[in-house]
Amino acid sequence: MQVTFKVYRKDPEKDGKPGRSNYTVDVPDGATVLESLFKIRDEIDSSLAFRCSCLRGHCGDCMVRVNGSSRLTCTAKVTAYTQKGPEISLDPLRNVSVIKDLVYDWDAFMWNKIGTVKPWLEASDATADAENVIADAQMKDLRKVMSCYQCGMCDEGCTILPVDIDFVGPAALTKAYRFVFDPRNQNAKEQLKTVEGPKGIWDCVHCYEADEHCPRGIEPTKRIIALRDEAYRVGITNEKVARHHKSFAASVTESGWVDEGRLAIESEGLTNVSGLMKLLPTAAKALMRGKAPIPYVHAKRPGAEQIKKIIEKGEAENK
Amino acid sequence: MKYAFYPGCVSKGGCPELYPSSVKVADKLNIEIEEMKDVACTGAGVLPQYLSDPINARTLAKAEKMGLPMMTICSTCQGVLAQANYRLTSDAEYRTKINREYLADEGLEYKGTTEVKHMLWVLFEDYGIDNLKTLIRKPLKGLKVSPFYGCFLRRPAEAITPTKESNARKSYLDQIIGIMGAELADISGKGKCCGFPILSANEENSLAMVAKHTGESKQNGANCMVTPCPLCHLNLDGNQARAGAQAGKEIDLPILHLPQFVGMALGFSPEEMSVKRHIVSTSAVEKIVDMLT
Numbered sequence: 001m002q003v004t005f006k007v008y009r010k011d012p013e014k015d016g017k018p019g020r021s022n023y024t025v026d027v028p029d030g031a032t033v034l035e036s037l038f039k040i041r042d043e044i045d046s047s048l049a050f051r052c053s054c055l056r057g058h059c060g061d062c063m064v065r066v067n068g069s070s071r072l073t074c075t076a077k078v079t080a081y082t083q084k085g086p087e088i089s090l091d092p093l094r095n096v097s098v099i100k101d102l103v104y105d106w107d108a109f110m111w112n113k114i115g116t117v118k119p120w121l122e123a124s125d126a127t128a129d130a131e132n133v134i135a136d137a138q139m140k141d142l143r144k145v146m147s148c149y150q151c152g153m154c155d156e157g158c159t160i161l162p163v164d165i166d167f168v169g170p171a172a173l174t175k176a177y178r179f180v181f182d183p184r185n186q187n188a189k190e191q192l193k194t195v196e197g198p199k200g201i202w203d204c205v206h207c208y209e210a211d212e213h214c215p216r217g218i219e220p221t222k223r224i225i226a227l228r229d230e231a232y233r234v235g236i237t238n239e240k241v242a243r244h245h246k247s248f249a250a251s252v253t254e255s256g257w258v259d260e261g262r263l264a265i266e267s268e269g270l271t272n273v274s275g276l277m278k279l280l281p282t283a284a285k286a287l288m289r290g291k292a293p294i295p296y297v298h299a300k301r302p303g304a305e306q307i308k309k310i311i312e313k314g315e316a317e318n319k
Numbered sequence: 320m321k322y323a324f325y326p327g328c329v330s331k332g333g334c335p336e337l338y339p340s341s342v343k344v345a346d347k348l349n350i351e352i353e354e355m356k357d358v359a360c361t362g363a364g365v366l367p368q369y370l371s372d373p374i375n376a377r378t379l380a381k382a383e384k385m386g387l388p389m390m391t392i393c394s395t396c397q398g399v400l401a402q403a404n405y406r407l408t409s410d411a412e413y414r415t416k417i418n419r420e421y422l423a424d425e426g427l428e429y430k431g432t433t434e435v436k437h438m439l440w441v442l443f444e445d446y447g448i449d450n451l452k453t454l455i456r457k458p459l460k461g462l463k464v465s466p467f468y469g470c471f472l473r474r475p476a477e478a479i480t481p482t483k484e485s486n487a488r489k490s491y492l493d494q495i496i497g498i499m500g501a502e503l504a505d506i507s508g509k510g511k512c513c514g515f516p517i518l519s520a521n522e523e524n525s526l527a528m529v530a531k532h533t534g535e536s537k538q539n540g541a542n543c544m545v546t547p548c549p550l551c552h553l554n555l556d557g558n559q560a561r562a563g564a565q566a567g568k569e570i571d572l573p574i575l576h577l578p579q580f581v582g583m584a585l586g587f588s589p590e591e592m593s594v595k596r597h598i599v600s601t602s603a604v605e606k607i608v609d610m611l612t
Contacts, residue, residue, distance in 0.1 A: 159511050159512045159528070160517075160524060162531075163524050163527040163528055163531065164521075164523075164524045164527070167524075198521070202517070202520040202521070203517055203520055203521045203524065204517075205470070205512040205514065205515075205516045205517050206364055206470075206516060207470040207474065207511065207512035208470060208473075208474035208475040209474065209511070209512075211474065211475055211476075212474055212475075212476070219475075221475070222475075225364075225368070228367070229367035229368055229369065232367045233367065233369075238520070240519060240520060241519070241520050243519075244365070244519040244520070245365060248363075248365045248366065249365075249366060249370070252359060252360045252362070252366065252374075256357075256358075256359050256360070257328045257331075257332075257359065257360045258328040258329075258332065258360050258363070259332070260328070260329070260332040260333040261332075267519040268519075278561075281560070282557055282558070282560075282561070282598060285598050286333075286557070286598065289595060289596045289597065289598065290335075290595075290596055291333065291334075291335060291336075291596050291598075292335075298332075301356065301357060301358075301359070302356055302357040303356075303357030303358060303359070306357075306377070306424075306425055307359040307374055307377070309424065310359075310370075310373050310374055310377065310421050311370055311373075311374065313373075313420070313421065314369055314370040314373055314421070315370070317369075317420070318367075318369045
């Protein structure tokens with residue numbers, strides 16, 4: 001079958017400007033996109049740069065966007081992308097800086113970020129020189145996370161990275177989970193702090209895009225949520241977030257439901273004058289348009305007492 | 320057709336226009352609703368799961384006792400309830416533990432039979448589009464509308480329920496725009512996050528997301544956007560001016576709640592759908608709708 005590959009090109013040794021090259025090749029039935037790239041490089045254009053390593057969907061090295069969606073080229077069959085016509089576009093990921101053609105900067109994209117979460121185990125001194133034996137069942141949950149082959153698909157799907165390239169991202173946060181929740185870790189609380197600051201767990205919008213993108217079913221979003229719940233349990237150290245969570249929990253505990261007026265003010269902090277000032281234009285408009293009752297009231301729900309009991313019990317049991 | 324109606328906090332708080340417009344539309348369609356008044360906030364993804372699962376189990380148990388499926392009008396309520404429901408129904412041991420530790424005190428028990436549906440899903444799956452079409456009095460010709468779903472009407476998979484409808488559910492909002500006689504102004508970010516969850520943790524990123532989505536919508540020729548999620552509305556409408564200022568552009572895109580949009584096609588005036596309560600002026604939409612006969 002004749003297929004035209006429209007491939008993103010960029011060569012820093014020439015003008016460094018992004019462009020596109022079209023290559024038409026004859027590919028056999030069942031060929032993968034990666035096999036097509038080999039064919040293009042061997043037969044048409046030896047200057048085309050792309051990455052690959054394991055050739056069997058285990059390492060993640062060959063990930064690019066195939067017709068706009070991130071895919072491992074070594075497992076992506078050509079025929080899966082030619083249903084609308086014999087043309088396939090190949091591009092680097094969105095949230096990366098490109099070195100050449102389909103080769104992008106993995107250090108900036110992921111490795112440096114994984115480095116920031118201190119991805120190692122800090123066991124106790126007593127076991128430092130000995131074997132640290134652990135029951136198999138205790139590793140069940142972590143084993144799933146450890147099956148991550150760091151392909152970066154979750155970071156590619158992330159909603160935050162396109163607006164903030166410095167966000168640590170789901171791949172690195174999932175790595176943090178793997179160590180924070182390791183039963184052998186003697187320093188979990190400190191490790192949790194490495195991802196509690198700006199650009200860490202609280203910058204995630206828990207939109208579940210990462211989970212949809214993960215080819216291994218590791219569910220990075222749920223791992224980030226677990227890290228946040230753990231931070232809540234042991235005491236959030238990020239001040240802004242702590243204020244917001246405290247106010248939210250207090251209003252649900254006291255009245256059964258969220259008091260948004262109170263939440264907006266308490267999240268900024270009662271002594272934060274500039275923070276409170278910036279709320280004013282919207283607050284004034286809201287009052288003018290009848291969005292909030294005057295005088296402002298937030299009534300207790302029926303059932304609030306029972307809700308309070310449940311929350312207080314939950315807090316106590318998870319201390 | 321009757322539902323245990325879960326209006327959520329925002330439809331009675333930050334978006335008080337949502338509650339009355341939802342009730343009016345349900346009434347017009349003869350969808351009977353019995354409001355759940357003595358139940359808690361879902362936790363909205365802010366409260367940790369160990370607190371939100373018990374309070375949501377209580378809500379689900381109350382609906383079960385009423386013998387009714389639940390109807391929500393908020394993507395976030397829908398998602399948080401559905402995720403809790405998934406954990407409680409798929410893991411009997413967990414459900415028993417929650418029942419014993421948190422619900423027994425009040426004489427409640429959740430057996431795991433409550434179905435939770437967003438109003439958008441109710442319209443397609445229970446009410447039926449053919450029925451809905453017969454009630455359209457004012458096809459919304461002239462409105463060019465971008466859909467904005469709210470994450471939790473798209474993901475995670477288990478909260479959209481792994482049924483044959485699960486993929487269809489991802490296009491209901493696109494579909495309803497055309498069904499109501501308006502024109503679709505599609506955007507690539509329709510299923511993405513609006514940025515609201517990080518408004519207090521990282522306002523700059525949150526506002527950048529508002530500017531991105533509303534800006535794209537404007538660029539694609541929309542004169543308004545419709546959303547089934549009031550939390551998205553709070554950010555896309557309430558913070559749009561600040562988002563525009565941060566991005567250095569004026570956006571000025573009216574954001575409609577789903578029931579307001581449907582309601583206007585059913586013959587309610589924009590005024591009756593309380594659009595004047597929004598932060599971004601809806602006058603451009605009102606002008607178009609008022610001219611329709």
